[in-house]
Amino acid sequence: MIQMAGIHSSALIGSNVTLGSNVSVGAGSIIHDNAEIGDNTIIGANVILGEPLAAYYSSPSQYVNPQLKIGPSAVIRSGSVIYAGCEIGENFATGHGAVIRERTMIGHNTRIGTHSDIQGECIIGSYVRIHSNVITSQHVRIHDFVWILPHCVLADCPHPPSEELFPATIEAYAVIAANSVILPGVTVGAESLVGASSVVSRDVVPGAVVVGHPAKQVAWAADLKSRVTGEPMYPWRGHFLRGMPWEAKGFAAWSKERHVE
Amino acid sequence: MIQMAGIHSSALIGSNVTLGSNVSVGAGSIIHDNAEIGDNTIIGANVILGEPLAAYYSSPSQYVNPQLKIGPSAVIRSGSVIYAGCEIGENFATGHGAVIRERTMIGHNTRIGTHSDIQGECIIGSYVRIHSNVITSQHVRIHDFVWILPHCVLADCPHPPSEELFPATIEAYAVIAANSVILPGVTVGAESLVGASSVVSRDVVPGAVVVGHPAKQVAWAADLKSRVTGEPMYPWRGHFLRGMPWEAKGFAAWSKERHVE
Amino acid sequence: MIQMAGIHSSALIGSNVTLGSNVSVGAGSIIHDNAEIGDNTIIGANVILGEPLAAYYSSPSQYVNPQLKIGPSAVIRSGSVIYAGCEIGENFATGHGAVIRERTMIGHNTRIGTHSDIQGECIIGSYVRIHSNVITSQHVRIHDFVWILPHCVLADCPHPPSEELFPATIEAYAVIAANSVILPGVTVGAESLVGASSVVSRDVVPGAVVVGHPAKQVAWAADLKSRVTGEPMYPWRGHFLRGMPWEAKGFAAWSKERHVE
Numbered sequence: 001m002i003q004m005a006g007i008h009s010s011a012l013i014g015s016n017v018t019l020g021s022n023v024s025v026g027a028g029s030i031i032h033d034n035a036e037i038g039d040n041t042i043i044g045a046n047v048i049l050g051e052p053l054a055a056y057y058s059s060p061s062q063y064v065n066p067q068l069k070i071g072p073s074a075v076i077r078s079g080s081v082i083y084a085g086c087e088i089g090e091n092f093a094t095g096h097g098a099v100i101r102e103r104t105m106i107g108h109n110t111r112i113g114t115h116s117d118i119q120g121e122c123i124i125g126s127y128v129r130i131h132s133n134v135i136t137s138q139h140v141r142i143h144d145f146v147w148i149l150p151h152c153v154l155a156d157c158p159h160p161p162s163e164e165l166f167p168a169t170i171e172a173y174a175v176i177a178a179n180s181v182i183l184p185g186v187t188v189g190a191e192s193l194v195g196a197s198s199v200v201s202r203d204v205v206p207g208a209v210v211v212g213h214p215a216k217q218v219a220w221a222a223d224l225k226s227r228v229t230g231e232p233m234y235p236w237r238g239h240f241l242r243g244m245p246w247e248a249k250g251f252a253a254w255s256k257e258r259h260v261e
Numbered sequence: 262m263i264q265m266a267g268i269h270s271s272a273l274i275g276s277n278v279t280l281g282s283n284v285s286v287g288a289g290s291i292i293h294d295n296a297e298i299g300d301n302t303i304i305g306a307n308v309i310l311g312e313p314l315a316a317y318y319s320s321p322s323q324y325v326n327p328q329l330k331i332g333p334s335a336v337i338r339s340g341s342v343i344y345a346g347c348e349i350g351e352n353f354a355t356g357h358g359a360v361i362r363e364r365t366m367i368g369h370n371t372r373i374g375t376h377s378d379i380q381g382e383c384i385i386g387s388y389v390r391i392h393s394n395v396i397t398s399q400h401v402r403i404h405d406f407v408w409i410l411p412h413c414v415l416a417d418c419p420h421p422p423s424e425e426l427f428p429a430t431i432e433a434y435a436v437i438a439a440n441s442v443i444l445p446g447v448t449v450g451a452e453s454l455v456g457a458s459s460v461v462s463r464d465v466v467p468g469a470v471v472v473g474h475p476a477k478q479v480a481w482a483a484d485l486k487s488r489v490t491g492e493p494m495y496p497w498r499g500h501f502l503r504g505m506p507w508e509a510k511g512f513a514a515w516s517k518e519r520h521v522e
Numbered sequence: 523m524i525q526m527a528g529i530h531s532s533a534l535i536g537s538n539v540t541l542g543s544n545v546s547v548g549a550g551s552i553i554h555d556n557a558e559i560g561d562n563t564i565i566g567a568n569v570i571l572g573e574p575l576a577a578y579y580s581s582p583s584q585y586v587n588p589q590l591k592i593g594p595s596a597v598i599r600s601g602s603v604i605y606a607g608c609e610i611g612e613n614f615a616t617g618h619g620a621v622i623r624e625r626t627m628i629g630h631n632t633r634i635g636t637h638s639d640i641q642g643e644c645i646i647g648s649y650v651r652i653h654s655n656v657i658t659s660q661h662v663r664i665h666d667f668v669w670i671l672p673h674c675v676l677a678d679c680p681h682p683p684s685e686e687l688f689p690a691t692i693e694a695y696a697v698i699a700a701n702s703v704i705l706p707g708v709t710v711g712a713e714s715l716v717g718a719s720s721v722v723s724r725d726v727v728p729g730a731v732v733v734g735h736p737a738k739q740v741a742w743a744a745d746l747k748s749r750v751t752g753e754p755m756y757p758w759r760g761h762f763l764r765g766m767p768w769e770a771k772g773f774a775a776w777s778k779e780r781h782v783e
Contacts, residue, residue, distance in 0.1 A: 001275050001276050001293075001294050002273050002274075002275045002291055002292075002293055002294070003273075004313075004317075004321070005321065010271070027273055027289070027291060028289050028307070042318060045289075045291055045307075045309060046289070046307055075318055078309055078312070078342060079307075079340060079342075079358070095360070095378075096342050096358075096360050097340070097358055097360075097376075114360050114378050115358070115360075115376055115378065115394075129422070132378045132380075132396050133376075133378065133394065133396060147421055147422055149416070149421060150378075150396040150414050150416075151396060151412065151414055175421050175422070177416070177421060178396075178414045178416050178442050179412075179414055179440070179442050196414075196416060196442045196444060196460055197442050197458070197460045197474055212474065213474060224420055226420070226423075226425060227419060227425065227427075228425050233420035233423060233425075234420070236420070236421075236422055236423065239423065239424075240422045240423055240424070242424070
């Protein structure tokens with residue numbers, strides 16, 4: 001069997017790197033200076049952690065790599081690149097070839113899909129699901145429990161190229177379906193649903209369903225029914241459990257306990 | 262010259278891996294346990310074959326990697342990742358960084374383009390051309406001779422996130438132009454053409470041309486004429502030969518011989 | 523610190539490769555035969571330069587790799603693949619995992635973003651900015667100072683699949699916003715702006731703003747005003763300086779000096 005546990009002999013580990021207990025680092029992977037990786041993290045092959053920032057290229061000899069922190073129990077799949085200066089919570093996962101640029105902050109139990117490109121200084125919450133090949137501008141704010149499906153773009157520049165940038169905000173429990181573009185400065189409201197291939201040019205009110213180019217409200221999420229059972233499909237936390245903190249007991253019971261605590 | 266023939270000394274080969282004659286494995290590539298690779302296959306650099314499934318991460322010590330089978334004469338380009346449990350016919354090819362998830366079945370003479378992401382348990386026919394950066398859901402069914410152009414998405418979840426999934430079906434000789442989204446449960450009929458950036462929400466009848474958001478039928482493929490010669494462009498098998506089994510003698514003669522056999 | 527200067531011991535360098543002074547080659551990178559890399563170029567990890575063309579696979583023993591030339595002061599980020607036969611000017615940069623196919627010609631100070639896929643034999647000017655995950659067909663012509671934002675596709679085949687190909691042309695200073703498709707044979711005129719998620723089926727006149735599916739002219743770029751200052755945002759060279767040759771003194775003064783020279 002190919003060695004997957006422990007530090008592969010072909011991996012390269014920089015200075016001042018702290019690896020927790022039971023961390024594995026795959027063949028050909030590189031961990032640059034000043035990274036701190038939590039216990040039980042599994043790093044695949046050809047991963048780069050703590051990738052140096054652009055400042056490195058202009059003066060390599062004076063450059064100090066910012067700290068990268070990744071919490072315990074992450075799975076970083078092959079070919080992913082996470083820049084220095086990021087701070088990521090526990091139970092993180094990436095697909096293959098995901099790129100996360102510098103100083104992005106990510107909560108816990110979040111997943112960034114294959115070939116996605118998070119352009120840096122973003123703030124991403126917990127239990128967020130970013131699917132394959134999603135591209136965000138810098139400084140985007142994505143709240144907890146957001147789903148962004150494949151091929152979406154979160155843009156920040158209304159008149160490119162310019163230095164006037166307005167990153168998007170995606171509020172909790174919102175869902176953005178495949179191939180949609182969120183235009184600069186837009187807030188996608190909590191528990192809303194953006195249909196596939198939409199172009200969202202104005203704020204989406206909480207709980208709305210918007211579709212089209214430009215996207216317009218066509219329904220409320222609460223009115224959407226299952227094709228199978230006829231039951232309401234939103235709020236999705238009522239029926240979707242897999243990987244969520246309420247997986248064992250359902251949202252209602254989980255939520256009630258949290259408020260008691 | 263960089264060594265491209267034979268097994269590069271930096272490649273890693275797992276247990277119970279069977280390599281056919283004249284197989285080459287590029288630098289930094291990894292072949293996990295229980296893979297069977299056909300004769301004359303060329304594997305580029307930093308390829309991963311037999312990538313372990315998610316079950317590995319939950320209990321590494323008990324995990325047994327499913328068999329990956331790749332037929333003879335494949336060209337797997339650099340950075341591609343093919344999961345364990347796939348079964349792929351002869352003359353397969355990938356672009357760079359293609360990802361094919363577990364238990365996908367692929368016929369012969371099929372190509373999966375650069376950065377495409379086939380999400381697993383799909384059934385893909387022979388002589389299929391999937392271009393760059395196409396994303397399919399799990400369980401998609403793509404028949405023989407289908408073309409899917411860059412940046413298309415085949416979705417499966419009408420109310421994400423949910424466990425109610427309806428993978429798409431693409432029938433033989435259908436063509437899906439760039440940046441289109443095929444919505445859950447849709448069947449794109451044989452010999453049809455989906456225009457660029459379409460959002461296909463209903464079944465496409467065989468031979469139809471559909472465009473738009475949502476896609477509507479605007480013509481029959483048989484009525485589309487060449488800009489150059491004025492001759493009909495569909496069915497495309499009548500004039501497109503490159504890489505097809507009728508390359509030497511044309512579709513009509515090839516088809517006739519097959520029926521005689 | 524991980525070695526980033528010099529040639530990493532795990533890098534592979536082919537025959538007849540010329541490396542300028544102060545070139546660094548990252549871990550696991552491969553430079554195939556007949557490449558010429560300019561001074562002060564920084565090549566990240568797992569990069570492939572001079573990737574052999576398809577002809578290699580049909581007759582490896584007779585194959586001669588065409589020359590790849592990359593000018594001085596390039597930054598080629600990890601996982602990028604540049605094919606043999608390309609010729610690229612000075613101050614070139616790529617994101618991670620960019621793929622540039624054979625015989626593409628690129629001017630100076632141009633950048634190709636993460637996961638973009640330039641399909642070969644393209645002619646790309648100077649100071650061009652191609653963002654993440656842009657896909658071009660073969661033979662595309664992109665003039666100087668063009669911006670192409672994430673997820674755009676430049677198509678060349680009106681009736682796929684066919685051998686009748688009409689690559690697109692993008693003229694100087696044009697800007698194509700995210701997720702747009704430029705259809706075959708289209709010329710996007712100088713200083714024009716294509717809105718996000720547009721499908722451009724007809725030529726765009728210089729200075730026009732087009733949006734939609736199919737894209738229609740909705741304004742002139744010169745009439746677009748800043749959300750912040752109310753000042754005109756186009757031509758963008760009047761206010762956007764970063765990385766441009768007029769960065770130090772502004773476009774007007776820079777242009778005047780050039781004409782005097």
